[in-house]
Amino acid sequence: xxxxxxxxxxxxxxxxxxxxxxxxxxxxxxxxxxxxxxxxxxxxxxxxxxxxxxxxxxxxxxxxxxxxxxxxxxxxxxxxxxxxxxxxxxxxxxxxxxxxxxxxxxxxxxxxx
Amino acid sequence: xxxxxxxxxxxxxxxxxxxxxxxxxxxxxxxxxxxxxxxxxxxxxxxxxxxxxxxxxxxxxxxxxxxxxxxxxxxxxxxxxxxxxxxxxxxxxxxxxxxxxxxxxxxxxxxxxx
Numbered sequence: 001x002x003x004x005x006x007x008x009x010x011x012x013x014x015x016x017x018x019x020x021x022x023x024x025x026x027x028x029x030x031x032x033x034x035x036x037x038x039x040x041x042x043x044x045x046x047x048x049x050x051x052x053x054x055x056x057x058x059x060x061x062x063x064x065x066x067x068x069x070x071x072x073x074x075x076x077x078x079x080x081x082x083x084x085x086x087x088x089x090x091x092x093x094x095x096x097x098x099x100x101x102x103x104x105x106x107x108x109x110x111x112x113x
Numbered sequence: 114x115x116x117x118x119x120x121x122x123x124x125x126x127x128x129x130x131x132x133x134x135x136x137x138x139x140x141x142x143x144x145x146x147x148x149x150x151x152x153x154x155x156x157x158x159x160x161x162x163x164x165x166x167x168x169x170x171x172x173x174x175x176x177x178x179x180x181x182x183x184x185x186x187x188x189x190x191x192x193x194x195x196x197x198x199x200x201x202x203x204x205x206x207x208x209x210x211x212x213x214x215x216x217x218x219x220x221x222x223x224x225x226x227x
Contacts (some may be wrong), residue, residue, distance in 0.1 A: 044218040
């Protein structure tokens with residue numbers, strides 16, 4: 001079975017500084033990986049996805065993630081945080097047939113002025 | 114985003130009463146999903162459907178049942194609600210098209226069981 005571990009439950013940054021949200025995965029096959037974002041009292045929005053093409057994936061709003069098989073990691077980064085980035089972020093892995101997703105427990109990103 | 118709506122958006126009910134949540138999608142997606150979201154747990158899969166009348170259990174299916182009589186509708190039923198089922202419920206759908214792995218989520222339903 002596949003699983004994901006988000007290494008930080010909360011991350012605090014100042015506006016304009018870099019963002020790093022860490023995710024490690026476990027899978028017996030080559031997985032598809034996703035990052036979703038959830039703003040307060042909202043649904044989930046796809047930020048980006050990795051599906052065995054380029055290992056560096058660019059998403060919306062300036063976010064990107066790099067798939068590193070040797071480290072079983074899929075960390076999410078952004079060069080410069082904006083106040084509007086404050087939200088909860090979920091790292092997600094799919095099963096082999098893409099039928100189901102397994103979510104990490106989430107990382108809350110706090111952005112201070 | 115896919116056109117996914119959920120109803121009701123908010124519900125308060127009492128322990129022991131039946132509750133049905135509805136998910137409706139307009140994208141003709143084959144796959145549909147029900148998740149619950151609880152603090153510290155992320156989203157956990159309750160049940161999913163891979164076609165009309167075809168459903169399967171997820172990680173936390175106990176106490177829940179589902180039905181799918183039409184492509185566009187996926188119903189989640191709590192036969193006898195308990196306080197542990199207080200949660201936010203999200204529906205999602207996905208195309209079966211080759212290479213289309215993305216699940217699209219509805220806005221959620223907040224359920225409070227007293």
